[in-house]
Amino acid sequence: MSDSEFLYDDLHIAFLEDLWGEGFLSPGGAEEAARVLDGLEVKGKRILDIGCGSGAIAVMLLRDLGAAHVTGIDVEAPVCAAATRRADQAGLSDRITIREVTPGPFDFPDKSFDIVYSKDSIIHIPDKEALAREVFRILKPGGWFAASDWLIAHDDTPSPEMQAYIKAEALDFAMASPARYRRALEQAGFSDITLKNRNPWYRAVARDELDRLSGSENARLSERYGKDFIDGQISTWQAMTAVLESGEHCPHHLRGRRPG
Numbered sequence: 001m002s003d004s005e006f007l008y009d010d011l012h013i014a015f016l017e018d019l020w021g022e023g024f025l026s027p028g029g030a031e032e033a034a035r036v037l038d039g040l041e042v043k044g045k046r047i048l049d050i051g052c053g054s055g056a057i058a059v060m061l062l063r064d065l066g067a068a069h070v071t072g073i074d075v076e077a078p079v080c081a082a083a084t085r086r087a088d089q090a091g092l093s094d095r096i097t098i099r100e101v102t103p104g105p106f107d108f109p110d111k112s113f114d115i116v117y118s119k120d121s122i123i124h125i126p127d128k129e130a131l132a133r134e135v136f137r138i139l140k141p142g143g144w145f146a147a148s149d150w151l152i153a154h155d156d157t158p159s160p161e162m163q164a165y166i167k168a169e170a171l172d173f174a175m176a177s178p179a180r181y182r183r184a185l186e187q188a189g190f191s192d193i194t195l196k197n198r199n200p201w202y203r204a205v206a207r208d209e210l211d212r213l214s215g216s217e218n219a220r221l222s223e224r225y226g227k228d229f230i231d232g233q234i235s236t237w238q239a240m241t242a243v244l245e246s247g248e249h250c251p252h253h254l255r256g257r258r259p260g
């Protein structure tokens, strides 16, 4: 870790984008980000992106999928600055609004959005029940919540391997189980709830990422970000691949509809 006050500081942004693609702070790039919305009508929709990171997804939602407007919210200044720059450079600043927010209830009126989207960010929000209620509140009737997140397979105490992984990440993870997410969405009033386990996909991708970090791209990455930093990332990836292999770390796509 660097000494920054931010979890996603400029060093981490640059490293993660190197690994995952420009503007992406989560695995799979534009393809996986779009898959979260598979089968949903995005064209002409007003979308909220929770935890927008450095903004490539907002651009993708507008340019590739035809959204009408995207509001991206995030809690960290460096990623908001990067996302704002990206929207400007793409000439989309009139249709992308980036807002730095504080954790807690959303500062949006009821029924504001057609789609509430999120990619691998709500892991940072501990109260999944309050989150589900807030997402429901700001969705228009008939609107969809469509998210990807990193889940833990059960509600028991994390295994020692999982505890070691969470500690290695040092990113304030608040992982929840598929059962807890389903319950939270049901209790908030959502219908058409689906949860799709992406562990098989990310398990294979993460193995490849570890090969890149420790093998084919090690020299370039160590030169660019420092040997200690990359050695630290390799340890984190080793801890992560262990819990991906066991299935305890199970990224999911989550979906629910506000009845309308």
Ligand SMILES: C[S@@+](CC[C@H](N)C(=O)[O-])C[C@H]1O[C@@H](n2cnc3c(N)ncnc32)[C@H](O)[C@@H]1O
Binding pocket: 008, 023, 024, 025, 026, 050, 051, 052, 053, 054, 055, 057, 073, 074, 075, 076, 079, 102, 103, 104, 118, 119, 120, 121, 122, 124, 125
């Ligand atoms: C793994 S990154 C993913 C960013 C982006 N969605 C992507 O896929 O490229 C997680 C993001 O969630 C943000 N975040 C953390 N806590 C948050 C909160 N309470 N509300 C909104 N965003 C949050 C972080 O600052 C970070 O930008």
